[in-house]
Amino acid sequence: MKIHHLGIIEKCKKHDRRAQLKLYNQYCDAMYNVAYRFMKNSQDAEDAMQEAFIKAFKKIDSYKGEVTFGAWLKKIVIHTSIDMLKSAKLKFADVDDNYLNVVSDDDWEIEDGISIEEIKSAIAQLPQKYELVLSLFLIEGYDHSEISSILDISEVNSRTQLLRGKKKLKESLKQTSNGTGY
Template sequence: MFQTELIEKCKQNNRKAQLQLYNCYCDGMYVVAHKFLGNTMEAEDVVQEAFINAFVKLHQYQGEVTFGAWLKRIVINKSIDVLKSKKHYWQDLEEAHLKVVEPVDEEWLIEDTITIEKVKQAIDQLPEKYRLVVVLYLIEGYDHQEIAEILNISEVASRTQLSRAKLKLQESLIPLSNAKER
């Protein structure tokens, strides 16, 4: 009930309510933007722009999803816009040329000796198109249909890119695992 009242006050341009809502979500939205951009200043800018957009378009928020989920979608879209503006365009692939590769081991286990930090570093080293799908699917929890809409790719491309990203991650983590055994 509290959040609903806060959002209603924000819709009436109540600055104190807007600041309160901003303070509730700014840190979490910064983390989301930083996952995509990897740059502190750009992530901060995206969060600011996302909140400005959210407050301007707050009348469009109908409460069908949580406010946090609605705002996160804005942050993700803004982050992708920044990447695109830096000339990081997606290569359009014909669906006929794509083949979904099913992983052999669906559980996709890695050695206990590999730290979470090493996994994060490996994700950061992925090609951008793979990294974005991994972050959206494995970390943010979006399904392939949502990823396809967000990234403007097909669901087949989303599945394929996730599968290929997993293989690349495994390949990059295997040497780390073998190095620990020596």
């Protein structure tokens, strides 16, 4: 028997362990994938995901349903992953091919012949402050107000880092393109 989604959340607010387990089982795979894109390996991703669920259940009373529960939880997973990266000073991990959705305005046009692997590699070579903003904007699809909230920087700083990161990424891809004879 399937419990209505909001019913599960209401039960979680009352610290119902079975409801928490149901919610966990419903979202753990997707949230692991989010964490994995930020962390270096599966163990770190697992740790970040578990920590995020603990935080989510502790502050589930603050979930008011303005966004989907998945979107609310994803933000907690991203915050937790970034906090873990900052504290461990880990290198930002490569992104999965399936999640690289380069925005299609003219500024983001990539020359033909440059592979997803080369784009991922170029993003990974950027200084971390550019890498984080580019990844949150291009891959996760967050806007500048969300990025400023996630990274605890101003929107102006987010825009500036995105523009600088984009410029560095294009320069890097141009060198890749020229260096490989495309």
